[in-house]
Amino acid sequence: MDRRKFIKYASFTGASFTIAACTERKSNNPQSGVSPRTSPIAVNEPLKVGFVYVGPVGDFGWTYAHDLGRREMEVNLQGRVRSTFIENVSEGADAERVIRQLALDGNKLIFTTSFGYMNPTIKVAKDFPDVYFEHCTGYKRAANVGTYLGRFEEPRYLTGMIAGKMTKSNIIGFIGAYPIPEVIRGIGAFTQGLRATNPKAKLRVVWVQSWYDPAKEREAAQALVNLDADVLTQHTDSAAAVQLAEEKGIFAFGYNTDMSRFGAKAHLTSAINKWGKFYTHKALAVINGTWKPENVWYGIGQGMVDISPLNPAIPQDVQRLVMAKREEFIKGSAHPFNGPVKDQKGVVRVPQGKVLEDKQQLAMDWYVEGVEGSLPKGSLK
Incomplete structure (x- = not known):
């Protein structure tokens, strides 16, 4: 593993x-x-x-x-x-x-x-x-x-909120490393934020089976652009997606560290550790x-995770909305998986008034509602 x-x-x-x-x-x-x-x-x-x-x-x-x-x-x-x-x-x-x-x-x-x-x-x-x-x-x-x-599911949710407001195609592209609970949880949190601000938006995932492979990450980003994604995000380690977004004139989010240096116009913010x-x-x-x-x-x-400075291209009302949710996370009055949370089949996995417990997050092997496609079989570990 x-x-x-x-x-x-x-x-x-x-x-x-x-x-x-x-x-x-x-x-x-x-x-x-x-x-x-x-x-x-x-x-x-x-x-x-x-x-x-x-x-x-x-x-x-x-x-x-x-x-x-x-x-x-x-x-x-x-x-x-x-x-x-x-x-x-x-x-x-x-x-x-x-x-x-x-x-x-x-x-x-x-x-x-x-x-x-x-x-x-x-x-x-x-x-x-x-x-x-x-x-x-x-x-x-x-x-x-x-x-x-x-x-990291907290900043993931915040970036999803921004994506929902910035997309025009209502298609968001996600570059995944491996389909394991850590990454699936990030996909879920991002999608929960996405759907909170734009219920019509959908997330499409391309898996690269690597944590760090700039060439594969760029190929995956291009494939997602070909599928009409106009905002890209990732659970991989290079800045390839941000760089491609800058070239294509679309938006992207970095991950782990502030990746704005790789695409000043494209980079909206990064979920940072x-x-x-x-x-x-x-x-x-x-x-x-x-x-x-x-x-x-x-x-x-x-103070172990956050989002990096926001791109001025994000409208002020959206910035205020995101920062208000950030404050709720800090105070503990909000959770990225506040119920109700449904899976792709419409089954309620987290009831109203409940949150997805830590134990369930650490074993997450299902897509939330709003993610297209299915998890690769036989690859979860």
């Missing part, structure tokens, strides 16, 4: 972040009663922190966002940490080898940033009980292994001896 195969997720700006403000945050982890480990790092010894990346740091997507977080952590903790990263690490035996080597090299905190690293992380952690591990998007924890991700404050917080917890294995799943309100 590849990378974020369950779950993948304004900005944490280092300039305003101080060590004094970094206190232990509450967690939704069922293991939150576990006592923190109490082995503070020596005051004069920088904490060595290792990162394992599934893609290149220059993808301007998932891996780039994590590396921005790593660099922000170093700025925030100025000399108290020393970090290193290994990029383009495939899952399986290669991942285990890299994670183990980082532990052998003296890294006391290791972030593994791909779902496919989950089992290798757990395996290596057993052999290094005095090393702390944080696995992004996974669900397996241990005495020295925590998990984390962002509620920001990891810097979380990385700072966890590193400081290790330094202070207060680290404990948590299950962190944070949204816009906690």
